[in-house]
Amino acid sequence: MTATPNATVLPTVNARIYPKGGLDVLSRDEVARLRDASTGIHDLLRRCALAVLTSGSASDDPRAARELYPDFDIEVHQQDRGMRIDLTRAPAMAFVDGEIIRGVAELLFAVVRDLAYTAIELGKGGGRDLESSDGLTDSVFGLLRNARILHPADPNLVVCWGGHSISRDEYIYTKQVGYELGLRGLDICTGCGPGAMKGPMKGATIAHAKQRRRAMRYIGITEPGIIAAESPNPIVNHLVIMPDIEKRLEAFVRMGHGIIVFPGGVGTAEEILYLLGILLREENAGLPFPLILTGPTASAPYFEQIDKFLRLTLGEVATQRYEIIVGDPERVARAMSQGIRKVREYRIEHKDSFFFNWSIDIPLTFQKPFVPTHEAMASLDLHHGRKPHELAADLRRAFSGIVAGNVKEDGMRRIEEFGPFEIHGDPDMMQSLDALLRAFVEQRRMKIAGEYRPCYRVVT
Structure with a gap:
């Protein structure tokens, strides 16, 4: 690995890393998909890689790291005897005396490994049955x-x-x-x-x-x-x-x-x-x-x-x-x-x-991805009389939507554009839910720093 410092507001380095151990080789198709900007995979790789390179960060704003390191980029290259990862303007906090911290490097290799596998095996043409319970397991x-x-x-x-x-x-x-x-x-x-x-x-x-x-x-x-x-x-x-x-x-x-x-x-x-x-x-x-x-x-x-x-x-x-x-x-x-x-x-x-x-x-019902749109959140069936495991599934989705509105970029954008999610249900259930969520806010369990602005509204 070689690294050279950059003169920017926050210290950054350029680095070339040769993975060892669990990520020795990738196929040409895997490398091509990781580098393809049109599919969104490369942007995903960049965001996840930046997250592990800022390992130990105290921020829970998903956009903070990219604002601090706007010029960061990562490229994966196939070579005759393996592969290499090129980092451009990477956070200097991931390096010691020009060498990437070994644990951080392992996490970085895991990012490349998992995103490459997901793009091929769980993407279109991957052959996986993602519509059945057995297939998802x-x-x-x-x-x-x-x-x-x-x-x-x-x-x-x-x-x-x-x-x-x-x-x-x-x-x-x-x-x-x-x-x-x-x-x-x-x-x-x-x-x-x-x-x-x-x-x-x-x-x-x-x-x-x-x-x-x-x-x-x-x-x-x-x-x-x-x-x-x-x-x-x-x-x-x-x-x-x-x-x-x-x-x-x-x-x-x-x-x-x-x-x-x-x-x-x-x-x-x-x-x-x-x-x-x-x-x-x-x-x-x-x-x-x-x-x-x-x-x-x-x-x-x-x-x-x-x-x-x-x-x-x-x-x-x-x-x-x-x-x-x-x-x-x-x-x-x-x-x-x-x-x-x-x-x-x-x-x-x-x-x-x-x-x-x-x-x-x-x-x-517990395996299919839930996309927390405003319509989906408002239509959750939070009423008594249902089987406990069925009600638990919809309650889980309600909390999942709030998580998305709090810390996930897609959810945060929806809240910024359309306002808070609305959650409907039986009055006593909604009162209990509202009290629980208010307690989370008062106890500062929603946000590490700064004032919390609710992304939800419980309709009682």
């Missing part, structure tokens, strides 16, 4: 296998969900839980960003070092619409970019052996509703899947409000699928470890793989 499996993170080892992967904008006490608590998980030999998977997505990984690194573990997995799963707002934290050593939020959520559930939920905002609420909607289906009634909601003692009111909302909307049956533990990291880790042992026994008994949960039934 197969596409998720293919993306994860291509990323080389599916390993036939004993179950030990804990998915940690939670907000990117959390308090200092909550962040410290996520590290303490991660530490306790690491002491028990458990690996961590998160959404790859800051806050509750970074804390568990940071805590686990110390515990893994004390236990002399050398093959640790800190997996970050993201998607193009959100990576710029939640750039990967520096601890992630396996990054996977899924094409959309639905495949990202399915990847979490298929890969994880248990899930811990820390305090968060609308994205965290979306994740909870997605998982509960699946677990409440009759087909998954006997499936062990440990789900723990936890935070420091000061966060108890947050979980009380989440619990109250879930009871009102999904019913008391939903509470049987999760446990709330407040202020006790060790108890959380013990409960999760015990839950994963039951998962292992179940997988052995039902001859299911340890590395990908084929047994869990995820219906098409």
Whole structure:
């Protein structure tokens, strides 16, 4: 690799990188698609690459990095003995003494790998059946296998969900839980960003070092619409970019052996509703899947409000699928470890793989991408009398639309052009939803910095 500094307002470098390991070669077709500006793939590559090159950024504005580095570009070239990546006016923060930081380089290679695979395998003519439930699950499996993170080892992967904008006490608590998980030999998977997505990984690194573990997995799963707002934290050593939020959520559930939920905002609420909607289906009634909601003692009111909302909307049956533990990291880790042992026994008994949960039934309504237009948001069926898993699917879409309006460029543009989304439903449900969202705003769970302007209006 060679790098030369540029004299710009923010320090940048030009660099030439030769990938090693999991990204040695690409086909001519893959390289051509990554360089084709007419399809939008190159712009997507540029945005995702800039996100990982600014790894550790505290901003959650998806347009901030491009405004700071407007002349950044990336080109992928095929060579006789492999490939190379050329970076133009790349952020200097990704380099030390002219050399790109190794972890950042690995994340950059992951971006190229996943976007190339998606363009070919999931694009037109790729041969994938993206209209059926089995076909969509197969596409998720293919993306994860291509990323080389599916390993036939004993179950030990804990998915940690939670907000990117959390308090200092909550962040410290996520590290303490991660530490306790690491002491028990458990690996961590998160959404790859800051806050509750970074804390568990940071805590686990110390515990893994004390236990002399050398093959640790800190997996970050993201998607193009959100990576710029939640750039990967520096601890992630396996990054996977899924094409959309639905495949990202399915990847979490298929890969994880248990899930811990820390305090968060609308994205965290979306994740909870997605998982509960699946677990409440009759087909998954006997499936062990440990789900723990936890935070420091000061966060108890947050979980009380989440619990109250879930009871009102999904019913008391939903509470049987999760446990709330407040202020006790060790108890959380013990409960999760015990839950994963039951998962292992179940997988052995039902001859299911340890590395990908084929047994869990995820219906098409949870897999088809939801495009949060104003019309789609207003037509969501948020009324009592529906089956819990069906209502959960539409509630999940409501929160997904708010996430898009908050941090995704397409959603933000829609809000700027047409105003806030309107959400309709039964009065008591809408009142509870409005109270929950107002609490998120008051607790600053919607935005890392600056004043939050709601992208939604709950019609009660």
